[in-house]
Amino acid sequence: MILSSNRLLWPLNLWFPRVKNLPYDGIVHRRSLAQTLLIDADDTLWENNIYFERAIADFISFLNHRERKPAEVREILNDVERDCIVTHGYGLHSFAHALVKTFERLSVEPLTPALHETIHGFAHAIATQPVQLLPGVERTLEYLSGKHHLVLLTKGDHKEQTGKVQRSGLQKHFAAVEVVPEKDPGTYTAVIAKHQLEHERTWMIGNSPKSDINPALRAGISAVFVPHDDTWILEHEDVLTPDPPSELLVLQTFRDLVEYF
Numbered sequence: 425m426i427l428s429s430n431r432l433l434w435p436l437n438l439w440f441p442r443v444k445n446l447p448y449d450g451i452v453h454r455r456s457l458a459q460t461l462l463i464d465a466d467d468t469l470w471e472n473n474i475y476f477e478r479a480i481a482d483f484i485s486f487l488n489h490r491e492r493k494p495a496e497v498r499e500i501l502n503d504v505e506r507d508c509i510v511t512h513g514y515g516l517h518s519f520a521h522a523l524v525k526t527f528e529r530l531s532v533e534p535l536t537p538a539l540h541e542t543i544h545g546f547a548h549a550i551a552t553q554p555v556q557l558l559p560g561v562e563r564t565l566e567y568l569s570g571k572h573h574l575v576l577l578t579k580g581d582h583k584e585q586t587g588k589v590q591r592s593g594l595q596k597h598f599a600a601v602e603v604v605p606e607k608d609p610g611t612y613t614a615v616i617a618k619h620q621l622e623h624e625r626t627w628m629i630g631n632s633p634k635s636d637i638n639p640a641l642r643a644g645i646s647a648v649f650v651p652h653d654d655t656w657i658l659e660h661e662d663v664l665t666p667d668p669p670s671e672l673l674v675l676q677t678f679r680d681l682v683e684y685f
């Protein structure tokens with residue numbers, strides 16, 4: 425609990441130390457030509473990480489470790505999650521597995537079927553959360569889809585991600601929805617080829633330097649970084665400086681896109 429509430433108070437430039445150095449002249453440069461906008465979903469269109477943070481806080485309270493502080497437990501969980509992503513990918517199944525493995529690593533009690541079920545419950549409570557859109561998202565997409573070609577590009581478990589897209593009611597604004605297991609430069613190159621996109625008129629928009637901004641810039645397209653105060657720690661990374669003609673915009677909110685597109 426301590427960790428999640430502290431995280432909300434951390435200033436943005438501590439998380440993304442180079443953000444303040446990025447070009448942002450405050451002048452409106454709205455694109456007249458139609459662009460392709462690849463748009464991330466979790467923590468860009470709707471809340472996501474806050475539910476994981478709550479589940480983690482519940483898990484750490486439940487574990488109630490006598491010697492390890494909550495922040496230390498969290499560090500161990502982060503390491504276990506990194507390993508679980510390699511073998512199980514992203515999503516609730518992988519997260520539940522990480523909680524169980526962390527429990528096994530830290531608890532003196534053996535893992536009984538009842539404990540296993542309780543721990544899985546922390547993860548699977550996330551699946552029942554409603555899709556809570558971020559401010560201005562619906563109207564912004566309505567505007568953008570009238571002028572540009574929108575593709576939703578999200579990583580994670582196919583069923584979980586498409587379920588959220590359906591429940592969000594936002595699918596109608598997108599020409600296509602792509603759910604990918606990972607977002608690396610190769611993913612962007614494949615999406616660009618599949619949809620026959622022009623690099624100079626394609627942008628990736630999202631909250632994650634690691635998954636949205638840096639691999640998109642490495643793949644030779646432009647990017648719009650819309651930071652979210654509660655971005656998952658495993659998505660943190662310094663933001664790259666783009667190589668022209670690629671561009672990078674840093675916006676405070678999703679609705680600011682209407683000023684540029």
Ligand SMILES: [Mg+2]
Pocket residue numbers: 464465466467468630631632
């Ligand atoms: Mg995201």
